[in-house]
Amino acid sequence: MSILQLLYLASATLFILGIRGLSSPETARKGMNLAAFGMLLAIVGTLFHHEIVTYKWIIAGLILGSAIGVPMSLWIPMTAVPQRTALSHAGGALAACLIGVSEYYRHGISLGTGHMAIIGVEVLLGALTTTGSLMAAAKLQGLLPGRPITYPFQNASTISLLAFLGGFIVYLTAHPGATHLFYILLACSFLFGILLLVPIGAADMPCVITLLNAYAGLTDAAMGFMLANRIQIVTGSLDGSSGLILSILMCRAMNRPFTNILFGAFGKVEEASTEVLESKKKSVKSLTIEEAVNLFNEAKRVIIVPGYGMAAAQAQHAVRDVADKLKALGVAIKYAIHPVAGRMPGHMNVLLAEANVPYPELFDMDDINPEFSEADVALVVGANDVTNPAARHVKSSPIYGMPILDVDKAKKVIVFKRSMAPGFAGIDNDLYLLDHTWMLFGDAKDSFTKLAGALQNVALQK
Amino acid sequence: MEHAIPIPELYIFLLAAFLGYQLISRVPPLLHTPLMSATNAISGISLVGSLIVAGANYNHVSNILGFVAVTCSTINVVGGFLITDRILKMFKKVKK
Incomplete structure (x- = not known):
């Protein structure tokens, strides 16, 4: 021993x-x-x-x-890593939850107060993390609609259900023999995980997936307490603090108060008025691939700003290809990564690393922001709200105060976008209306592949 | 069954949480995705508890619950370490 x-x-x-x-x-x-x-x-x-x-x-x-x-x-493809991560949280939490059930089944009525409380917490957290993570994975995989699903009295019903579950645990600590109540607690905790995730949109996933990571860690630590297994307390605690720190970072980068997300009080989408969108669509400038190539004339420094759209279009290899062609023309390339670009922390870094981009070219927001004013061209591919200058000064904007990439400070900006659809915050992006911004509409992978071909011709002509 | 509050375990939990805070704060955002898969693999240590429940002479229900828990934890351990390595292998300083 x-x-x-x-x-x-x-x-x-x-x-x-x-x-x-x-x-x-x-x-x-x-x-x-x-x-x-x-x-x-x-x-x-x-x-x-x-x-x-x-x-x-x-x-x-x-x-x-x-x-x-x-x-x-x-x-699995690298673009599916967020789903896989969510599934693994579900697996870890389910394992701990079932061991809790097994312990209750074995000891039941003879459980002491402390043990019953810890088993109750373990089962509650484990079950809600299991179904919550499965829901998250289904939303990320596109099996469920990614947009938030809202229903009346949502917050009131989730909070009262949680209060009931807490009450069950308290009752069980005093009466551990209340077997039926224990299994009702188990079933309701599974249900609670679903209710928690239903109103959350796919774009909020960086916050949620990290929070589920923290819950999975806590479940693990609870199992360690139950079995008096100290190594599991250590790993559960490390995993829990990791998830918590990442979650706080994600919330900060998304400008959401951390206290709001603890119990899923988010996923609210501001209704964007379509009329405004229509009128603005007329005032943006769009351009063709050939015109885009001309914008690179005499460019020395280019910053590429990837977002979830790059992952969705699987465009990372094509983006790297364009970067290679530009490098061959003597252009210095850097990538600007916003903390919440993509569906999980570090998502963009992994995709670009997969596309063989050397990691010294990948820059975090704080490091790259001072460099935008020096950049001749900024290429925005599939990123939206994290580039919206409204976050800096429009106090009425839902993203006011959110830290953004200073893309608008670049001398020229080309935005690669499928359509004028707004980003996750459901608001228009003022960046698109600037005089030095051009839109290149179309599938990102397709556009970048064509752009790489056009740049290749430029190189040949020289 | 123990009735007293497990003070040594609470110390371990608390100290590990502080240690975790210090360690995780030093991980650059570049590696946040592999960090998540790595902590996930490591927290698959719940496998050791599950192994005992699956193999002990308690009762059939416990054995079967233990079996499912062993399966889930093994997925996390094996899968977690493999994908972390697969991701980390891609991070290169210079292009091949």
């Missing part, structure tokens, strides 16, 4: 070193190998645990889990 505890201690140390490795792309892989080794130690050590008498369920679970986990990781 003490050997196992020492193994767990070693694993916890290796996990911490592993996460520390993620502070730089150069040390990250080595760190994760350490963490994986730590995991192996913990698992192999546990297989010799004295309470284990039969291996049939264990072997079946390990084989089935690997059979699902390996293809889910090696063959």
Whole structure:
């Protein structure tokens, strides 16, 4: 037993070193190998645990889990990473939730107050994270509509359901034998996860997916408390704080108060008046690929601003291609990444890395913003609200105060866009109306492929 | 069954949360996606608890719940480490 505890201690140390490795792309892989080794130690050590008498369920679970986990990781496209992440939160939370149910089933009425409370919390958090994450994954995959679905008395009903669930747990701590109530708690917690995610739109996912990450971590820590398994308390706590920090960063970048999102009090879409959109459509300037090429004449510095639209159009390779052609013409290229561009934190970085963009060319918002005034051309591909200068000075705008990329300060701006449809905030983008902004309408992948071809011709002529 | 409040465990939880805050704050936004898959893989340590429930001589219901939990946690452990490595492999300083 003490050997196992020492193994767990070693694993916890290796996990911490592993996460520390993620502070730089150069040390990250080595760190994760350490963490994986730590995991192996913990698992192999546990297989010799004295309470284990039969291996049939264990072997079946390990084989089935690997059979699902390996293809889910090696063959899914990089654009599907947010869905996969949501699914893994669901899996982790479900595991902890079921172990909580198993413990209740075993001990039931003999559970002490502390244990009953922790099992109640574990089951509540685990169940709501499971269904919530499944809903998130379905929305990200497009199986459910990505726009928020609202219904009357939404906040009132979710908050009262949560109050009921809390009440159930309190009652159960005093009367752990109330078996029916426990299973009602379980069922309602699953339902609660669904209700929590229904009103949330796909564009809010960076906030929500990180919050579900925090919940999954807390569920894990609760399971650690229940089993008095200290390594699980450590990992659950690390996972929980990671999710929480990321969630706070995402909320800040989206200009949403963190207190609002804890219980899903968001997803409200401001109604955009279509009339205004129509009138504005007339005043934007659109241009063709050939005209776009001319804008690069004498350009020395170009900044590319990717957003979710790039992922949706799978345009990352075409974008890199244009960057290569421009580099061949002697242009310096940088990429400007807003924290909430895409559907999860770091989404754009991963897609561009996949397209073979060296990571020193990827810049965070705070680092790149001072450079826009020096940029000859800014290319906006599939990003909208995070470039809207209204956030700076229009006090009535729903995105007022949101940190944005200073794209409007570039000398020329080309916006690649499918249509004039507004972004997730449902408002018009003042950037499109500026004198030095041109719109290039069409599918982003298609436009960039054509642009790369046109730039190639320019290079040949020189 | 223990009735007292698990003070040592609460210390561990609290200290790990502070450590987590310090560690995670140093992860650049560049690596936030692999960070999420990495913490997900590591939190698959719930596998160790699930293994015992799936293999212990408690009762059939527990064994089966344990089996499902082992399956889910294994997906996270195996899948989490694999995809984290797959993502991290793509981050290159210079173009090939």
